[in-house]
Amino acid sequence: MERDDDRYQAGMRVRRSVLGDAHVDRAEARKTPLDTDFQRFITEGAWGSVWTRPGLDRPTRSLLTLAILASLGHWEEFAMHVRASRHTGARARDHRRGAFPRRRLCRSARGQPRLRHSQGGAGRGRCPFLHACEEYRGAMIIDSPEALTGAVLEVMQRTPDPRLREIMTSLVRHVHGFVREVRLTEDEFREAAAILNEIGGLSTDNHNEMVLMAGSLGVSSLVCLLNNGGDGAAETSQNLLGPFWRKGSPRVENGGSIVRSDTPGPAIVVTFTVVDQQAQPVTGADVDIWHSSPIGLYENQDPGQADMNLRGSFTTDASGRIWFRSVKPAGYPIPADGVVGRLLKAQGRHPHRPAHIHALVYRVGYKTLTSQVYSDDDEHLESDAQFGVTRALTGRFKRHDEPHPEHGDVAAPWYSLEHTFVLEPGEARLPKPPIK
Ligand SMILES: [Fe+2]
Numbered sequence: 001m002e003r004d005d006d007r008y009q010a011g012m013r014v015r016r017s018v019l020g021d022a023h024v025d026r027a028e029a030r031k032t033p034l035d036t037d038f039q040r041f042i043t044e045g046a047w048g049s050v051w052t053r054p055g056l057d058r059p060t061r062s063l064l065t066l067a068i069l070a071s072l073g074h075w076e077e078f079a080m081h082v083r084a085s086r087h088t089g090a091r092a093r094d095h096r097r098g099a100f101p102r103r104r105l106c107r108s109a110r111g112q113p114r115l116r117h118s119q120g121g122a123g124r125g126r127c128p129f130l131h132a133c134e135e136y137r138g139a140m141i142i143d144s145p146e147a148l149t150g151a152v153l154e155v156m157q158r159t160p161d162p163r164l165r166e167i168m169t170s171l172v173r174h175v176h177g178f179v180r181e182v183r184l185t186e187d188e189f190r191e192a193a194a195i196l197n198e199i200g201g202l203s204t205d206n207h208n209e210m211v212l213m214a215g216s217l218g219v220s221s222l223v224c225l226l227n228n229g230g231d232g233a234a235e236t237s238q239n240l241l242g243p244f245w246r247k248g249s250p251r252v253e254n255g256g257s258i259v260r261s262d263t264p265g266p267a268i269v270v271t272f273t274v275v276d277q278q279a280q281p282v283t284g285a286d287v288d289i290w291h292s293s294p295i296g297l298y299e300n301q302d303p304g305q306a307d308m309n310l311r312g313s314f315t316t317d318a319s320g321r322i323w324f325r326s327v328k329p330a331g332y333p334i335p336a337d338g339v340v341g342r343l344l345k346a347q348g349r350h351p352h353r354p355a356h357i358h359a360l361v362y363r364v365g366y367k368t369l370t371s372q373v374y375s376d377d378d379e380h381l382e383s384d385a386q387f388g389v390t391r392a393l394t395g396r397f398k399r400h401d402e403p404h405p406e407h408g409d410v411a412a413p414w415y416s417l418e419h420t421f422v423l424e425p426g427e428a429r430l431p432k433p434p435i436k
Contacts, residue, residue: 059089
């Protein structure tokens with residue numbers, strides 16, 4: 001045991017002299033109960049025995065270590081020993097004569113050996129240690145598309161915030177992969193930059209071309225589905241907020257009407273039920289409702305409608321329900337006079353969204369629900385320009401050709417809609433209203 005302790009102490013001295021105190025201190029600080037014994041074994045066995053054994057000088061041992069690690073493909077350890085070679089006395093000259101006679105090596109400005117990557121064309125004479133050599137990566141002298149991606153990723157990986165690091169590293173990997181896959185031309189790249197500038201220029205307080213584009217590419221729906229329903233594992237009532245929610249909708253009692261000015265079109269009687277994930281009613285939830293008119297216009301788009309027409313704020317009763325009267329909404333085209341419109345046209349896509357009724361459900365103790373219930377009789381139900389229609393939110397807009405049994409003023413045909421929203425646990429937080 002005493003002998004092992006001696007070997008450990010001797011190994012630790014060699015390890016520190018070769019790898020440097022800073023490296024060893026970091027490694028020691030990162031030790032866990034799981035690898036403590038292994039760290040001791042390595043310090044005793046590798047550093048305390050092999051590296052202290054007489055016969056080979058330290059530069060030679062350093063070169064042999066590099067050769068073994070390279071042949072085994074252990075690039076992280078290889079990079080570590082390249083850095084360590086500044087302590088072992090292994091010089092570029094020794095590298096050339098020793099472990100890597102066919103590889104071209106050079107000296108960094110500090111006189112330390114490093115692998116030369118700038119010689120030779122693709123596939124011929126390029127150093128295979130490109131991604132292992134930190135000194136090279138730090139220098140960022142680019143000699144190939146692969147080296148460029150590696151250098152950018154290396155910079156991204158130095159981002160201090162872990163989440164930002166994860167996002168930026170993945171973004172670079174995918175964007176570089178995309179450029180490679182489509183072989184983006186210089187003209188196309190310039191056009192793409194101009195399009196992004198145009199999208200920014202088209203966005204105002206009342207219009208967000210970027211959000212419109214995200215919806216048109218299915219990104220908004222993907223983010224929604226991945227972040228709800230048990231992180232995408234189950235159906236969810238969550239859906240897109242859309243651009244037309246206004247804060248401060250007038251309060252309406254259950255059973256009341258949200259038609260505030262003459263709005264021709266068939267009547268609809270709506271009942272929404274709000275439950276939790278155990279199917280228990282959620283009482284006292286605030287529910288904002290808004291939808292377009294029977295000609296597909298929200299009141300803020302249509303001078304013919306009264307302020308706050310087809311909007312109302314309700315509270316769920318003891319059964320978790322709200323109910324109200326309105327007129328049947330129609331689908332509508334998304335704004336198609338900008339970049340998104342040009343894209344849709346170029347792809348032969350129509351700009352329409354199927355008819356829907358929006359709901360925003362707020363109750364402390366639950367994640368605030370933004371939802372839309374889509375009309376199952378709409379011709380665009382299966383081709384929504386914004387990819388928002390889900391099976392869970394396809395509503396049964398039932399047509400009735402007989403008089404309404406209770407409301408004598410409801411002429412046939414009229415429609416009814418009953419739908420249930422499921423709240424998920426989470427933070428009750430109102431979104432920022434897209435418009436005033
Ligand atoms: Fe809408």
